[in-house]
Amino acid sequence: MDGRAPALAVHLGAWCRAEGHRLESPAPGLAEPPVAVVVRGDRDDERWMTATRAGAPGDVVRRPPPEWGLAARGALVEAGGPEPMFDLDDRDLLWADVAPRLYAHAAARQWDPAMAIPWNEPFQVPDEVEAAVVQVMTYLTENEQAALIVPARFLGRIHPHFREVVQLLAVQVADEARHMEIFTRRALLRHDELGTSSAGGRASLFALVEETDFALASFLLSVLGEGSFVDLLAFLERHAPDPVTRRVAWLAMQDERRHVLFGVAHLAQHAKADPKVRDRLRAAIERRYDALRDTAGLNAEVFDSLVLLAAGGWSPEQIETGYARVQRLEADMDQGRRRRLERLGFPADEAEALSALHTRNFM
Incomplete structure (x- = not known):
């Protein structure tokens, strides 16, 4: 897939995350490199294999990691998201x-x-x-x-x-x-x-x-x-x-x-x-x-x-x-x-x- 819209990579990235696909950087050396490369994925790909649960809904852990961020307690947390710092985390x-x-x-x-x-x-x-x-x-x-x-x-x-x-x-x-x-x-x-x-x-x-x-x-x-x-x-x-x-x-x-x-x-x-x-x-x-x-x-x-x-x-x-x-x-x-x-x-x-x-x- 290729395209020339300036915001294509931004919107395509959001769509890929929602659908379980992977967005890769353009391959180097091309005369006209594509804006993005989408690799079809499923729940067995590496991104989902490295996902972790944010504890269990009824279980409060001692110190939740930053990568759980705003995820609901007990949710499956996809790897690669932001890691906001909440200093009151004990x-x-x-x-x-x-x-x-x-x-x-x-x-x-x-x-x-x-x-x-x-x-x-x-x-x-x-x-x-x-x-x-x-x-x-x-x-x-x-x-x-x-x-x-x-x-x-x-x-x-x-x-x-x-x-x-x-x-x-x-x-x-x-x-x-x-x-x-x-x-x-x-x-x-x-x-x-x-x-x-x-x-x-x-x-x-x-x-x-x-x-x-x-x-x-x-x-x-x-x-x-x-x-x-x-x-x-x-x-x-x-x-x-x-x-x-x-x-x-x-x-x-x-x-x-x-x-x-x-x-x-x-x-x-x-x-x-x-x-x-x-x-x-x-x-x-x-x-x-x-x-x-x-x-x-x-x-x-x-x-x-x-x-x-x-x-x-x-x-x-x-x-x-x-x-x-x-x-x-x-x-x-x-x-x-x-x-x-x-x-x-x-x-x-x-x-x-x-x-x-x-x-x-x-x-």
Whole structure:
């Protein structure tokens, strides 16, 4: 076969690959060399004899080779294709046995912000309490923006062989996008402006965003930050002054629990395969603590707003009760962090010390 169309070789090559034939270079020495030579092939030719399976559909290998690339797990991979590099390609770093079940749960539990929340349900709260809700929702939105960026930046680096992990993190990104929407919408439900964003809070969140190591980022975000965030959302659901705030907190809490579960599960398997990873996790907490040592932590507006929401009013007795409830919240956050650290293999006394170093900004 010969031809003179400039793009013939490109299109012919694609056709040959699809049909199992081989495209050869023109034979040298011809006065008018052909553009291409097609050699008829079948599934017994060398190209197919060197094809390999990308594992089995239900089997996750330790380290998939680059040549599997974007092939579906279990597919027959023809030799000669591109070999994209996915630097996150180690099962011990990424995988958790619970990942497929968590993804199935996450896919089944997606909800529509417009339908799942009673935005139009009437309620009355004092102006100062509504202002506290606005400030807390502003704070939550800021935190969720960071919680979206962290998993999103790793998605393109994970080998597609670990597809359930990719799917789970993609849903996590979608979860955080919904949380940003509902927190912002609740803040603006009765007010025209959002609350205050503190410099210390942004510094704390940026320490999460700039972490480029997958294990450390997952540890700081999911095990420590989002774990404490679950306690905060439970607190808000319990003390919400209106049905919209209560529903917003409850829905976000269900999603965040799933994020924490995956973070703890895959890091526990990682630590079991490589006990030295705990040294890196410990160092990550200490580095972040040192970096944020001179920041103010949780801004006063957010703290005072939490006290007021828990108090339900301005009387001295109510404020005293609200303050005690926020102190209890911080103790619950500490206990939760210690339990998760112990799950990763840290001794109880070390878990206590490391939890105490966690950012005062909660996330």
